[in-house]
Structures are given as C-alpha cells and as structure tokens.
Amino acid sequence: MKNTWLLGFGFFSISLGWSLYNGFVPFFLDNYLTSTALIGFLMTIDNYIALFLQPYIGRHSDGTQTRFGRRMPYLLIGIPFAALFFALIPLHTNLLTLLIFMLCMNLSMAVFRSPTIALMPDITPESQRTKANGIINFMGGCGAILAFSVGSFLFSFSESLPFFVVSAVFLLALWIVFTNIKEHRDGISLTNTEVPKINYKEELNAPTLYLLAAIFFWFIAIQGMEALFTLYGVNELGLSQSASAFSLTFFSLSFVLSAIPTGLLGAKFGKKKVIVIGVIGLILSFLxxxxxxxxxxxxxxLFIGGVFWACVNINAYPFIVSSGSKHSYGTRTGLYYLVSSLAAIISPPTIGLFIDLFGFSVLFLAAAGSLFFALICISRVNDKETQNLATNNL
Structure with missing residues (x-):
C-alpha cells in the first residue's frame, strides 16, 4: 500500500487544483461577463474536453511503450504544462487571455488525468483495488478541503497566491510519483516485453455496458443534486445561501471519512454488493x-447519504477495470470519465428543467428516480460473468 499512498499525491494535486479552479475562476470571469449562464458554460469546459480527449488519451496510454512506462510519459508532459497555465490564470490581462489560459490548463489536465488514475490498477493487485481507491479518494478529498479552507485564506491576501501554491504542489506531486513509482518495477499488469492487444468488441461486453449505464445514472443524480442543492435550500427550505452551502459540506465530509472503510468493505464482501447497498441507501436518503x-x-x-455515496463511488472504478483485460485499464478509465463527464453536462440542465416545470420539491425525487435506473443497471451486472470475462482476457 506504500505505492498507493505515494500515488495518492497525484490525486491530491488533481483534486486540489480542480477545487480551487471551480471555486475562484468564476470570480475572474464575473469581471468580464454579465451572463451567469455563460460563466457556467465556460466552467464546464473540462467536461467537454473529458468527453472526447480523455477516452482517447486513456486508450492511447494502454499501447504506449517507453523506458518510463505506459502512463508516466503523460504525467511528465501534462503536469508541468498544467502547473504553468494554472499559475498564469490569475495573471490574465483581459477576457481573451483568461480564456486561453483556462483552455490550455484544461487540455493539460486532460493529458495526464486518465493515465494517472490508470496507474492505480497497474500497480495494485485486483483484491486490493477497492482499498487503494479508497485511499486515493481520501487524499483527493483532503485536497478539496484544503482548497476551500487554506485556498480561501490565501486568496484573501492575494488572488494569485493560491494559484501559485497549487502550481508548486503539482510539480511536487510529479516529483514524488516519478521518483518513487517505477512502472517496469512496480507494475503487476504487464511485463516489460508485452505489447497490449485490445479487442474492443470483447472489452465492451454486456457487464461493462450495464456498469457504464449505472455509472451514468448515479452521476446524473449526484451531479444534479450537488449543482442545484444550494438553490433548493434557499427556495424550498428558506435557508440563507451560506447555510445552504454549509449543509452540503456534510455530504462531502462523510464521503471523505468513509472512503477508506467502504473500500475495505468492497474488498471483503464484493464490489457489486457494496455498490448495490450504496445505491439503495442513497435512494432512501433522497426520498x-x-x-x-x-x-x-x-x-x-446528508451525512448518512455521503456514506452511501462512498459505497458506490469508491467501488465503481475498480469494478469497471475488473470487468476487462489487464491491457485495457487506460481505455476503461477513459470510458469511466466519458460517462461521468456526459452526466455532468446533461444533469444540471435536465434536472433544472424538471424544477422549472414542477418546483424545487422535485429535486430529490428526480435524483432518486435516476438512482433507481442505476440500481436496475447494476443489478444486471453478473459478478461471476465479469470475473470470467476478465480471466479469459488475461
């Protein structure tokens, strides 16, 4: 597990960067734009890039052969550029330079995000992947918490300071991962001489398609709930904006605290069982x-719901990679981010339309309905069939 904690620094930096980006870049855009809808669209650029670029990068990394390994070259290229453009964002001089720096930063992040995540199954035995995913999500959650706490403190002194600090953390994380994790030494999936051969028809088997559909539906529920919850608290419950936003932190906090325990549960009792319990628990919580x-x-x-969400999210990624061959971890990572990004794009406007038609009281009913579809899809995934397919593709 030592390598998992070391790899966790990569996830820590990614989460730290995205949280700071989402928290403070809208303030920069607000200086030039009057349309909140346009600001919201510009803040979803990463999802559109992830929709097309990350599946390609993940698939391409599966076939990459270098002396540094399959995934590391993408980290060595993407992270320095991401650090550079992240530091340049607060130094923009007008809207055009701001948009250019934002676009370049998003493209740079997309280069190394899927390969970084695919490193986890590359260096971790299948039986330990849920625990490993819990550890790296825990570190990612800590990054998000620091972004909003320490980042806000630094931002009050200087708008540039937190961006400079995060850029330095990017480079530090790269140094830690690069100097401590050697793919040819630590990788358990491939030998140095193996050339991956991916049969995409076999990879997109029925269990994989059902699992991708389940991932899509539960991200529809969570992304929509998180995006619109603050408005729900204000308009439906009469809370202040700050009280409504603070309430949602209970959901995020319990997710972080439950990340490692739910990973251990997935390893002991099976990923599908823990996911199903999590989906059912979320449905009941939202109702x-x-x-x-x-x-x-x-x-x-919300705190209890965060625990159930950890049951789902921590075990989902190890489940998707376990349903295919050892040659396709990058491809499956890309597919995971494709469906989750698609959900992030579709969910807020779709659930927002339901709210326009029926009022804010429909928010949690719509989220529960989407989770019900996720439950149907995950129930169609046969654990034994998935294991057999993965074994046959070894």
Missing part, C-alpha cells in the same frame, strides 16, 4: 430528504 424541513435532520441525512 427522506424530500420531506425534511429541519436543518438538523437535513444535515444528518
């Missing part, structure tokens, strides 16, 4: 939230 009007109960249920 209860629809009738809650007390802030205390609201936050308590």
């Amino acid at each position: 209860l939230l629809n009738w809650v009007d007390s802030v205390i109960y609201l936050r308590a249920i």
Whole structure:
C-alpha cells in the first residue's frame, strides 16, 4: 500500500487544483461577463474536453511503450504544462487571455488525468483495488478541503497566491510519483516485453455496458443534486445561501471519512454488493430528504447519504477495470470519465428543467428516480460473468 499512498499525491494535486479552479475562476470571469449562464458554460469546459480527449488519451496510454512506462510519459508532459497555465490564470490581462489560459490548463489536465488514475490498477493487485481507491479518494478529498479552507485564506491576501501554491504542489506531486513509482518495477499488469492487444468488441461486453449505464445514472443524480442543492435550500427550505452551502459540506465530509472503510468493505464482501447497498441507501436518503424541513435532520441525512455515496463511488472504478483485460485499464478509465463527464453536462440542465416545470420539491425525487435506473443497471451486472470475462482476457 506504500505505492498507493505515494500515488495518492497525484490525486491530491488533481483534486486540489480542480477545487480551487471551480471555486475562484468564476470570480475572474464575473469581471468580464454579465451572463451567469455563460460563466457556467465556460466552467464546464473540462467536461467537454473529458468527453472526447480523455477516452482517447486513456486508450492511447494502454499501447504506449517507453523506458518510463505506459502512463508516466503523460504525467511528465501534462503536469508541468498544467502547473504553468494554472499559475498564469490569475495573471490574465483581459477576457481573451483568461480564456486561453483556462483552455490550455484544461487540455493539460486532460493529458495526464486518465493515465494517472490508470496507474492505480497497474500497480495494485485486483483484491486490493477497492482499498487503494479508497485511499486515493481520501487524499483527493483532503485536497478539496484544503482548497476551500487554506485556498480561501490565501486568496484573501492575494488572488494569485493560491494559484501559485497549487502550481508548486503539482510539480511536487510529479516529483514524488516519478521518483518513487517505477512502472517496469512496480507494475503487476504487464511485463516489460508485452505489447497490449485490445479487442474492443470483447472489452465492451454486456457487464461493462450495464456498469457504464449505472455509472451514468448515479452521476446524473449526484451531479444534479450537488449543482442545484444550494438553490433548493434557499427556495424550498428558506435557508440563507451560506447555510445552504454549509449543509452540503456534510455530504462531502462523510464521503471523505468513509472512503477508506467502504473500500475495505468492497474488498471483503464484493464490489457489486457494496455498490448495490450504496445505491439503495442513497435512494432512501433522497426520498427522506424530500420531506425534511429541519436543518438538523437535513444535515444528518446528508451525512448518512455521503456514506452511501462512498459505497458506490469508491467501488465503481475498480469494478469497471475488473470487468476487462489487464491491457485495457487506460481505455476503461477513459470510458469511466466519458460517462461521468456526459452526466455532468446533461444533469444540471435536465434536472433544472424538471424544477422549472414542477418546483424545487422535485429535486430529490428526480435524483432518486435516476438512482433507481442505476440500481436496475447494476443489478444486471453478473459478478461471476465479469470475473470470467476478465480471466479469459488475461
């Protein structure tokens, strides 16, 4: 597990960077734009890039052969450029330079995100991947918490300072990962002489397609809920903006605290079982939230819901890579981000349309409905069939 904690620094830097980016870049855009909708669209550039570029990068990394390994070259190229353009964002001089720096930063992040994540199954035995995913998500959650706490403190002194600090963390994380993880030494998936041969027809088997559909539907529910919850708290429950936003932190906090334990549960009892429990628990939590009007109960249920979300999210990625061959981890990582990014693009406007038609009270009902479809899809994934397919492709 030592390598997992070391790799976690890569996830820490990614989460730290995205959280700071999402938290403070809208302030820069607001200086030039009056349309909140346009600002919101520009802040989703990463999802559109992820939709097309990350599956390609992930698939391409599966076939990369260098003395540094399959994934490391993408980190060595992408992270320095991401650090550079991240530092340049607060130094923009007008809207055009801001948009150029944002676009270049997003493209740079897309170069190394899938390969970084694919490194986890590359260096981790299948039986330990849920635990490993829990560890790296825990570190990612810590990065997000630091971005909003320490980042806000630094931003109050200088708008550039937190961006400079994160750029330095990017480079530090690259140094830690590069000097401590050697793919040819630590990789368990491929030998140095193997050339990956990927049969995409076999890779996109029925269990994989059902699992991708389940991932899409539960991200529709979570992305829509998180994007619109603050408005729900203000308009439906009468909370202040700060109280509504603070309530959502209970969901995120419990997810971080539950990341490692739910990974251990997935390793012990099976990924699918823990995911199914998590989806059912989220459905019940969201249905209860629809009738809650007390802030205390609201936050308590959100905290419980975060635990169930950890059951789902921590075990999902190891499950998707375990349903295919050892040659396709990068490809499957790209597919995972394709469907999650597609959900991030579709969910807020779709659930927002339901709210326009039926009012804010429909938010958690719509999220629960999407989770119900996710439950149907994950129920169609046969654990034994998945294991057999993965074994046959070794």
